[in-house]
Amino acid sequence: MQHVPADLPKRIQHFIDGEFVDSLDGDTFEVLDPVSNTAYLEASSGKRADVDRAVTAARKAFDDGPWPGMLPRERARVLNKIADIVETRNERLAELETFDTGLPITQALGQAKRAAENFRFFADLVVAQADDTYKVPGKQVNYVNRKPKGVAGLITPWNTPFMLESWKLAPALASGCTVVLKPAEFTPLSAGLWPEIFREAGVPDGVFNIVNGFGEEAGDALVKHEDVQLISFTGESATGQQIFANAAPTLKALSMELGGKSPAVVFADADLDAAIDSTVFGVFSLNGERCTAGSRVLVERGIYDEFVRRYVERANNVRVGDPHDPATEVGALVHPEHHEKVTRYIELGKTEATLAAGGERPEGLESGNYVQPTVFIDVPPTARIFQEEIFGPVVAITPFDSDEEAVRLANDTKYGLAAYVWTSNLERAHNVGQRIDAGMVWLNSHNVRDLRTPFGGVKASGLGHEGGYRSLDFYSDQQAMHISL
């Protein structure tokens, strides 16, 4: 029997200037849950006119409201309140996120804490921020006048949606911007929690606005709006390319967190237990719908057979099932369209490499967006399953013979988001790690990072880095002021 959260809304509206409103043309779209694939919700489908209304509200709150001019300490107090409230919603958020996205409930339960941490972190950072002053001896003093950029357009994907929204909302609001958020159309449910949270924390009307809808309509209108100063986007690389082109006529600042096909490189001298734990976690946690998933595992030839044998055994034991069951490790993929995409890649993989685990719909789960954790071995680097982002619980394992070959294989895709290196040789760990074209490298570790570190990818995985002061810089203009002495 499927678990359905109590008091689910039947309708999700836009939130503009402190009010819940329908689309001006009354249009809506259906939202499915990934277990029954039936529509449980109608969401307002935003068009250009709705985006315009939201941007106008955000502009007014920016020009005439208190938010941009408040002392950083005052804004930080509100952000800390947001964090406190978010934490109290942990169970409700997890229940909604699991129902809407198919994420296993035990993994959804961490999301509120992580989202709250984003608000606390940027609250602290904006208070601690210092800007520089310079002296041209005998002539001038120069200083930096930091100002919020204006109206921030935030466009987010469907994987861990609430947490990823917080990664943009927190620095945008901390910097003094006003925002229009366009959540992913597959999963608008949890974003519906923000309006009450912000209201309760004392965010003034118009500072935070949501327009729901499709990327090609609501998202596109936000990107092209001349009164939006910046777009912070997380999503697929192909969408990022389109946004880049569409933002050109209005010359917007862009921050792009895009796709990945991240390598985990396992050397023969690695702590094999830890490497196997980590590489299993890396691609099967969050249903494999994780931007930094280690979806290519490169293994040194000397331990290849043993690694594969143990990895396959682990993959066969991963529990796939009802996302609300606490025993479940891989739930249902977010949407039938995505399920079809992942399934297509699995079928393609069967023609390109050797299937060693999974590859089918799990037994007993005849409906819903389920796939078995799937392992392909001996995957040649020319295979599409080696090159392309699948974004599901599917891993490609490939052997290598030398450090040189490991680096070459690691870099042999268009992506460059994350990489993982497993070896007990400290020098090799640093040397190999530094030569991999990836925005973020984990040595003998995964997942944990300090929020001050740069976050972002290189090559097709992104443009610009957020994290720490980089985020505040992105949402601010730094005006140089020059005074004669």
Ligand code: NAD
């Ligand atoms: P997507 O690109 O399909 O959609 C992301 C968002 O963009 C959605 O809100 C969508 O409505 C909107 N959108 C789509 N077309 C648009 C357009 N023409 N103009 C404006 N907005 C548009 O991505 P997705 O399938 O929702 O998310 C999965 C992708 O996100 C994967 O590639 C994953 O790697 C990536 N991702 C990256 C990171 C990161 O930090 N690098 C984090 C999470 C997810």
